[in-house]
Amino acid sequence: MTLIALTVAWVAFLLGMAWYIAVLDGLWAAAREGRAPRAPLANPLYRCATILRQQSNLTEAPDLLNWRLAPALYAGLAGTGVALVPFSSASVLADLEVGIVWWGAVEALTVVVVFLHGWSANSQLGLIGAYRYVAIGLPVMLISMFVLIAAALPAESLAVPKIIESQRELWNVIRQPLGLPLFLLLGLSLSFRGPFNYADSADIAGGTAAEVSGAPRLVWEFARLAMLTAVATVAASVFLGGYLGPWLPGPVWLVLKTTAVLLVSVGLSHQLARISPSRMMTLIWTVLLPLSFLHLVWAGVLAL
Amino acid sequence: MAVKLLERLAARAPVPVFVAMGRDRAPAVERLLRSADIDVTATPRHASILLIAGRVRDSDQAYLDRLHDQLPHPRTTFWWGDEPQADVDDARRAASSDDPVISLRALYRNLISGAHASETHRLADEPPAPWRGKGDHGQGGEGMMGGVPYGRMMPMPPTPDIRDGLTLDVYTTQIGPFMPYWPAGLVLEVTFQGDVIQSAYVVQPPYPPRDVDRVPFDRLLHETTALAQIERARAAHHLVCIARVLSLVGLPTLSRRAQILAARVRANETIAIAPLRKAAARSGLTAALAPGLGRIDDRLARELGGPVQRAAGHAIDDRSDNPTYTRLDFTPVTQTQSDCRARLAQWFDEAEQALALVSAAPDAMIGQGALVEAPWALRAPPIDYRVTELLPGLEWSEALLVLNSFDSAALCRMGPLETP
Numbered sequence: 004m005t006l007i008a009l010t011v012a013w014v015a016f017l018l019g020m021a022w023y024i025a026v027l028d029g030l031w032a033a034a035r036e037g038r039a040p041r042a043p044l045a046n047p048l049y050r051c052a053t054i055l056r057q058q059s060n061l062t063e064a065p066d067l068l069n070w071r072l073a074p075a076l077y078a079g080l081a082g083t084g085v086a087l088v089p090f091s092s093a094s095v096l097a098d099l100e101v102g103i104v105w106w107g108a109v110e111a112l113t114v115v116v117v118f119l120h121g122w123s124a125n126s127q128l129g130l131i132g133a134y135r136y137v138a139i140g141l142p143v144m145l146i147s148m149f150v151l152i153a154a155a156l157p158a159e160s161l162a163v164p165k166i167i168e169s170q171r172e173l174w175n176v177i178r179q180p181l182g183l184p185l186f187l188l189l190g191l192s193l194s195f196r197g198p199f200n201y202a203d204s205a206d207i208a209g210g211t212a213a214e215v216s217g218a219p220r221l222v223w224e225f226a227r228l229a230m231l232t233a234v235a236t237v238a239a240s241v242f243l244g245g246y247l248g249p250w251l252p253g254p255v256w257l258v259l260k261t262t263a264v265l266l267v268s269v270g271l272s273h274q275l276a277r278i279s280p281s282r283m284m285t286l287i288w289t290v291l292l293p294l295s296f297l298h299l300v301w302a303g304v305l306a307l
Numbered sequence: 308m309a310v311k312l313l314e315r316l317a318a319r320a321p322v323p324v325f326v327a328m329g330r331d332r333a334p335a336v337e338r339l340l341r342s343a344d345i346d347v348t349a350t351p352r353h354a355s356i357l358l359i360a361g362r363v364r365d366s367d368q369a370y371l372d373r374l375h376d377q378l379p380h381p382r383t384t385f386w387w388g389d390e391p392q393a394d395v396d397d398a399r400r401a402a403s404s405d406d407p408v409i410s411l412r413a414l415y416r417n418l419i420s421g422a423h424a425s426e427t428h429r430l431a432d433e434p435p436a437p438w439r440g441k442g443d444h445g446q447g448g449e450g451m452m453g454g455v456p457y458g459r460m461m462p463m464p465p466t467p468d469i470r471d472g473l474t475l476d477v478y479t480t481q482i483g484p485f486m487p488y489w490p491a492g493l494v495l496e497v498t499f500q501g502d503v504i505q506s507a508y509v510v511q512p513p514y515p516p517r518d519v520d521r522v523p524f525d526r527l528l529h530e531t532t533a534l535a536q537i538e539r540a541r542a543a544h545h546l547v548c549i550a551r552v553l554s555l556v557g558l559p560t561l562s563r564r565a566q567i568l569a570a571r572v573r574a575n576e577t578i579a580i581a582p583l584r585k586a587a588a589r590s591g592l593t594a595a596l597a598p599g600l601g602r603i604d605d606r607l608a609r610e611l612g613g614p615v616q617r618a619a620g621h622a623i624d625d626r627s628d629n630p631t632y633t634r635l636d637f638t639p640v641t642q643t644q645s646d647c648r649a650r651l652a653q654w655f656d657e658a659e660q661a662l663a664l665v666s667a668a669p670d671a672m673i674g675q676g677a678l679v680e681a682p683w684a685l686r687a688p689p690i691d692y693r694v695t696e697l698l699p700g701l702e703w704s705e706a707l708l709v710l711n712s713f714d715s716a717a718l719c720r721m722g723p724l725e726t727p
Contacts, residue, residue, distance in 0.1 A: 031560075032560045035561060035586070039343070041344070057355065058381075205554055206704050207703065208349045209350040213352060276556040280502065
């Protein structure tokens with residue numbers, strides 16, 4: 004029974020947060036464009052219906068199995084990421100002792116799945132998106148692993164529930180101030196948004212999604228939102244104490260913190276310009292990665 | 308029931324439109340963006356309506372047919388322009404002076420409900436030539452190349468990458484003429500390694516500046532014209548150029564804002580560019596353009612003329628000698644670096660200066676036949692330089708920035724037909 008209730012909550016959380024991000028995107032874009040938003044609450048639903056009403060097209064000689072599987076796998080990876088996070092001290096769908104390692108696998112497999120999506124359509128612009136994503140996705144993943152290991156040090160555990168419990172006195176965002184900002188970059192990279200949208204950007208006509216339409220496209224777009232949700236949920240738990248908080252029930256705190264992290268993520272994705280992939284690689288390898296390593300050393304010294 | 312609900316919801320969504328930008332009488336597409344009812348897609352695969360804006364060359368028809376067949380069903384075509392389309396009903400066309408948003412909305416609603424039939428393929432839905440590789444998808448084969456994609460461009464043997472020596476498969480493909488954020492009409496054959504361009508040559512040259520931008524400058528040849536009209540056309544032209552760059556650096560919302568501003572300038576509304584420029588600067592626009600990217604030498608800048616020349620530091624502008632402008636203390640603005648950053652800054656500066664001139668002398672007139680600087684580069688004489696010489700070694704995103712840092716007249720002069 005508990006498992007069923009948790010599963011329902013997990014699905015509702017993923018769908019609700021995806022809708023929330025889509026609404027935020029619409030509002031933010033309208034504000035930046037200097038016009039009134041168009042049916043902000045219902046527009047995401049209308050767009051879903053539009054995509055679903057379109058035919059699922061084919062390209063010449065695609066790797067059809069992988070092309071159709073990639074969106075589902077991407078959504079699945081996002082889903083398992085959210086499943087790692089407890090809604091309260093007693094309710095977690097996937098209570099793993101090695102949750103952080105699992106999350107590392109989610110990040111690594113996302114790189115594979117996004118590459119697969121771009122490559123399997125047998126289209127040149129999709130392939131460019133795929134190449135670019137691998138080049139950027141891999142080093143960003145390293146940053147996130149340093150940051151997460153640092154967060155696991157005070158808890159002396161790789162389980163997400165234990166990391167949350169270790170923040171009863173002090174949230175990690177205060178103890179390790181660089182962690183959350185660096186982790187937010189991962190969110191933008193895993194869901195390829197704004198300054199980290201190297202996979203599906205308009206300069207390559209939609210990149211890995213340039214050839215996909217109909218239901219597979221809907222799954223792909225949902226998976227991007229779900230992946231950002233997963234990153235925000237993990238960030239809210241690992242850096243902001245997850246379900247911990249006074250007066251309100253644990254799940255409410257988790258939802259509030261996740262929506263706040265998503266608000267910042269969506270804002271960053273609309274506000275920041277994108278630099279060329281090679282300059283981003285240089286920035287990651289020479290600035291952000293050493294910074295995340297220093298962060299780990301700092302966390303290690305504190306934990307001693 | 309569920310299908311009906313889906314249709315009802317879909318009919319309320321913004322109309323997904325892919326724009327194929329034509330030449331000559333091409334209407335001001337930026338007007339479309341003023342309506343939140345239109346969603347201009349980056350790929351035909353995401354659109355339901357193919358909007359052909361203006362006339363296309365005969366040689367572009369084959370590209371247009373291929374584009375059309377990439378739209379998923381239900382799909383239809385809409386013509387926006389003055390070119391007569393004898394066999395097209397009124398629901399699928401609008402004159403360039405009309406606002407097509409209401410027509411597009413109605414057409415889309417009918418398309419979704421099935422009242423308007425989806426268009427069939429224009430080309431035969433079959434491979435141009437059979438794959439002769441091995442395996443289920445023809446993916447396998449002999450040697451490094453794996454298979455022979457017979458009838459297609461041959462993959463080339465791997466060569467060391469010209470950037471960092473990392474060897475990836477080399478592949479050649481044609482890009483254009485209707486890609487978004489791409490000089491309208493231009494078709495390049497590009498050889499890539501990863502996302503780095505190894506070589507490129509022009510298959511079809513780009514279209515010259517649009518009529519919608521040329522109108523007041525052409526009118527000046529025959530009649531006295533208001534300075535405000537000339538300068539508003541300049542500001543609108545530059546704003547559209549700026550919008551393309553903003554979109555390429557991942558700021559689609561600011562890009563749309565720039566295009567909306569261009570449409571408002573054309574509609575004689577009073578606008579300010581400074582807030583857009585400030586928002587773009589805060590978003591890191593300057594950092595997004597690498598210093599030195601797309602730098603051209605002084606000789607080329609001088610030959611091209613126009614804003615390109617002024618971005619290289621030469622204060623040469625026909626308006627300097629015009630009495631109407633000298634009375635307004637006009638002095639040309641310039642940059643120094645002659646790279647993408649400088650050319651973008653030049654567009655911003657000139658657009659702001661144009662609007663300042665309009666507000667300083669809203670009623671000033673310019674005499675018939677007077678020389679007034681056009682918003683784009685010189686259109687003659689022929690030039691011995693190819694835009695494709697700028698591209699090898701650049702990543703795709705950088706190459707697009709370089710291409711879009713030139714106006715269409717400059718690209719026309721640097722992009723005549725080439726043979727490999």
